[in-house]
Amino acid sequence: MSGPNLHNALLRPPIIQILRAAGFHATRPSVLDTLADLTARYMMILASSVASHAANAHPEDPAPAPVLEDIYQALQDVGALRPQLREWEEDWQGEEDTRGLENFLGWFTGPANREIRRVAGFLPSEGDMIDPESVEKEDFLTALKKKHSKTGEESRYAGTVLGKSAEEHPIVIEGGVPSIQEWSHQVRSRAPYVAESDSSGVSSAPSNLSDADEVHQYHGHTDIKAPPTINGNTQPARAASTARHALRLALKAHKRLPHSPQRDAHLITILGALNDYLPYLAAISYGLSGRPVESGSTTGGEEIEVTLHSEIEAEWRATLTSTPLSLKSRPTNGRVRGQGLDFEIAFVLTTLGYVLSGLARPGVLRALYAPTTPTPEQRTAAVQTATKYLLQASAVHSLLASSPSFTAAGRQTGTATAVPDLDPAAQAALSSLALAEATLLAVLKDDSYVAACIQARNPNDKDWMVRAPEIPKVRALLFARLCVRAAEYAEQAAAGMGAVGAHGKTGIDEDVVGYARVLGRVARARACRFFGVDAELAGKIGEGIAWLRAAKGALGLRSESQGEKESSAKSKGGFSRLKKEWAERREERRLEKDSGGKDRVAKGELDPGDDAGREEEGRVIEMLETKWERMNDTINTQLIPPSTDLLANLPSGRDIHSPPGPYKLPSLDEEQLVRMRAPPAEDDHETRIDMDDSDDELTGPAGVAPGAFPERSSSTYY
Known part of the structure; x- marks a missing residue:
């Protein structure tokens, strides 16, 4: 059966x-x-x-x-x-x-x-x-x-659907070790002894394994130079050099890719290189501070002896900085030089946060704007994956904002002010921005109005021949409060990033700050739309239209009926009316510019609009306003109350995601620690990897700031 x-x-x-x-x-x-x-x-x-x-x-x-x-x-x-x-x-x-x-x-x-x-x-x-x-x-x-x-x-x-499954019993091999795990522990425990008992003249090699290593970072990439920096009884620095080189190649390859789905898919490669690189950086940091490495074994952490011969110097390109720091301390290529391992780890973590944010957006766009209308299960899977990436990015930025060592590393650049990318206020703002986007994704997953609007514009969709798009009832009040909370997060992010450049200091790029502001406006407009949906479901269609007009006001869009009333009421004072209209259009153009992400869609594809979702939200509001005004004019004739005070009377927001804790640096596993104890080859002492960096300044297509940030005018990358 x-x-x-x-x-x-x-x-x-x-x-x-x-x-x-x-x-x-x-x-x-x-x-x-x-x-x-x-x-x-x-x-x-x-x-x-x-x-x-x-x-x-x-x-x-x-x-x-x-x-x-x-x-x-x-x-x-x-x-x-x-x-x-x-x-x-x-x-x-x-x-x-x-x-x-x-x-x-x-x-x-x-x-x-x-x-x-x-x-x-x-x-x-x-x-x-x-x-x-x-x-x-x-x-x-x-x-x-x-x-x-x-x-x-x-x-x-037993063994059927009506009974319990059969229990698994261990198989004991006579004459050998009890289990494979025990045999593995025995082999690993013998590895250090074999390395130490070798009398062929290389027993003293582990004490000078990394004499030829000094870390130098080039705008997110690394070179290995000759002056001695680190040595010890293991080789985390040499293994880190290999992982660093892989990260450099991944970043350089990403820079050369055009804006296409291939570029978005390449972010997975960068994420893998970052995850391979960070455990070695953490091991070096533990060794320099005298703390044991957390390997995850039951025997406890292992201590790594690392000696610092000279201070590590790193050089990175500040991605989010608006202007160069000072001509005396900063090169003309826009790179920032700092000292210390914490400076390097801080910029690697910022790159990790940018990559995680960048991975969140393409998956959702591919699911929502596919040639065939996605099923609710496909939309849910894409949103859940993107939410996981955004929460991880928020945790990374939270670690950078709360760690005093990374804050101090941002000031060790030879300048009077800290690097804006490592400023605690900027990192806290980026953490809030990721939470805002994650909260809006939770609403987008069940937002059937956005799905219906996209389906209506899809030229490949044929479901309208069979049946009209079904818009199920939504929990409008809950979604509205979630959107209000997302707006609060986005406004906190905009205020935090704007405060970085206060008092004449170098600040965050205005495109990123503007994106956070527009995202807050979009979230408030979406909250107004759901309040309007709740009013329409309760039979108050006039109040629902007022909420939609309030949403258009939050987006900076003018309602047609409002414009007709103003033009008919003001027959005099043409110059003042023209001046007001010109100011409103200028504000609308500024919002379109700050929302970012224009002209990225290939011919024949659905246009997702800007990064902040302002255009898509405007389309949904226009669709509902047209439908409800027609119903109000023909069936339910109700007075439309003024919408000027609705935005100011929004209730407080509600969290759906608890703010994640600070990100925890990954640690090396036991096998990696065993491999680092092995003696190196003789030619490893002369290892010198000095990649030609002449192609770093080649002109190419304008880069995109990580995550859902708008495009930058310069060819910048991590």
């Missing part, structure tokens, strides 16, 4: 018992099959809703376990619980409204279902001389299996 047939067969007895408890002692098989099918569909909808809420609340877990709050929201979705007060009303009263849950429990345990519970074995039958509290609560399948089992055990069902 297949799985679905077995599940349907197991569902029939409960339906029969429910009909029996309701007073029906006979029924047709077709009626029984129909009721069983309806029950199965309802249970599937309830389970799918619980899984969806669990994925929204815990996107960082690959298989999130539902909690009570997820089940409570799912019961509201399927109509089992009737909502009483809205969330802002609960916040106003200071207590949660649980009347719906209490009514549901009262109905479940009340006299209406007493007979069903008795048949199920939760209540004693008449004539039973037992204590009601001692009734064992078992489902009918468990009781049936015990009834047909002579021994009272489930051994006869």
Whole structure:
């Protein structure tokens, strides 16, 4: 018997018992099959809703376990619980409204279902001389299996869907080690002894392994120079040089790629190079500070002896800096030189944060703007992956903002001020910006209005020939508060990055600051749209239109009806009206410029608009406003209240993602530590990797700042 047939067969007895408890002692098989099918569909909808809420609340877990709050929201979705007060009303009263849950429990345990519970074995039958509290609560399948089992055990069902799976027993090999893990530990424990007992003249080599290593960074790339810098009983510096060289090649290859899906896909290569490089940097940092390396083994961390002969110097290109620091301390190529290993780790971490943010956007765009309309499952998978990247990027920037060592490293550049890219305020702002984008993605996953607007513009979509696009009801108030929270995060990011360049200091590039401002406007406009959707669902279509006009005002878009009223009301004072219109159009052009990401779409593809989503949100608002105004003019004629004060009276936001903790540097595993103890070849002492960097200044297509940031005018990269 297949799985679905077995599940349907197991569902029939409960339906029969429910009909029996309701007073029906006979029924047709077709009626029984129909009721069983309806029950199965309802249970599937309830389970799918619980899984969806669990994925929204815990996107960082690959298989999130539902909690009570997820089940409570799912019961509201399927109509089992009737909502009483809205969330802002609960916040106003200071207590949660649980009347719906209490009514549901009262109905479940009340006299209406007493007979069903008795048949199920939760209540004693008449004539039973037992204590009601001692009734064992078992489902009918468990009781049936015990009834047909002579021994009272489930051994006869082992290995089937009705029983437990067979337990795995260890296989002992006679005459050898107990397990492969034990053999592996023995081999690894002998590796240091073999290296130390070698008497061929290379036993003293580990003490001078890295005499030829000095780290020099070139705008995100690295060279290995001759002066002695680090030595010790292991070779993390030499292994780090190899990983650094791979990172350099990956960054140089990324720079040469044109703006295309191939460039976005290449970010995975850079991410892999960064993840290979960071453990060695952490090992060198632990060795210089005298701390043991956390290898993840049960025996504890291993200490690495590292000696610093001369201070490490690194040179990176400041990606987000608006202007050069000073002509005396900064080269004309826009690079920043600093001293210390923390300076290098800080810029590697900033690159990691940029790459993680950059990986989030292409996947969502490919899913939403594909030639074929994506299914809800495809859209959910893309959003969850992008959310994971953004939360990781927020954690990386949070580490850079909270670590005093990285803050001090940003000031060791020979200048009076810190590098803006490593400023704590800038890193905290980038962390807030990543949280804002992650919060908006949680709303975008279930935003059926955006999906319908994209589907209407898709020339390859043919579903309109079969049926009209379905726009299911959404949790408008919840989505609105999430958008308000995203706007607060984006405004915090814009204020933090703007404060970096205050008092005449060098600041963050204005394109990035402008992007954060526009993202905050888009989030507030989306919140107004969902408040309008809630009003329209409640039958207040006039109030809904007012909310849409408030959303257009937040985006800097003018409503056509508003423009007609102003032109008819102001027949005089043409010059002042012209001056006002010119100022509004200039503000709109500035917002379009700050939103970034223009003219990147190939011919024949769907245009996703700007990076901040301003154009797409404007299209959705225009679509709803046109539809609702037509309905209000023909069916429900309601007065449209003024929309000037709606933006100022928005409620407070609500978090869907808890801010992640600071990023933890990855550590070397035990195999890597064993390999670093091996003696090097003789020619390793003369290793010198000095790649020609003459192509760094070649002219090419304008680069894109990492993440969803707008394009930069110069050819900059990490």
